[in-house]
Amino acid sequence: MTSADLPAPTQPPVKRARRADAERNRAAIIEAAGTVFAEQGGTVDVREIARRSGVGMGTLYRHFPTKDDLLATVLEREFTSWLTAAHQAAEATEDPWEALTGFFEQTLAHQAGNRALVESYTATGGPPRVCAEYRDAFIDELRTRCLNAGLLRAGVTTADLVLLSASLSQVVQATGDSHPGQWRRLLRISLDGLRARNTEPLPEPEPEPEPTLHGEGDGGGDASAGD
CATH class of the missing domain: 1.10.10 (Arc Repressor Mutant, subunit A)
Structure with missing residues (x-):
């Protein structure tokens, strides 16, 4: 053979x-x-x-x-899945204001059922950069739709809406055990302030901070001195 x-x-x-x-x-x-x-x-x-x-x-x-590796993987999957569903829901909603308010409702309801997701806003400031860019672009679409329809208060920026979402997520975490539905009340108050009927000018947004050069603010001198 x-x-x-x-x-x-x-x-x-x-x-x-x-x-x-x-x-x-x-x-x-x-x-x-x-x-x-x-x-x-x-x-x-x-x-x-x-x-x-x-x-x-x-x-x-x-x-x-490490557990951090697993947590990062899970949170990215959760965030992407939620944002995809939110985008689909908004596209299926003809009324721009309903699309915007529906986004906030869906966002906070999802976070209310996911402790780790809300904790991530405190620990890291939010989702990974790529996910955050996708979210911000989506929120800008919602803002533009409402603005073009004359439904959104003048001067409201995309950054305002992103910060509002992040702030309300902290409410979800702070009241989750004692008053689990409290975020819905504060969301309604916040959304009412976004309506176009509120004509009082908003304060000017704070300017973006200047980037800090490497070594700036460290007291000067040779950083290697005393090594």
């Missing part, structure tokens, strides 16, 4: 099966982590995530070496 008569190796299918198992494990970890982080926040013990996903701690750490 020559080497040509030998059966073909069977290793590639085994490798493919292992890759499929690894992908299933990763998906199970992310799915379980999304639920656990939403319920308990970012301080949860990862052993609870491993338990719910049905994998061992070794498998979890092979996919996500």
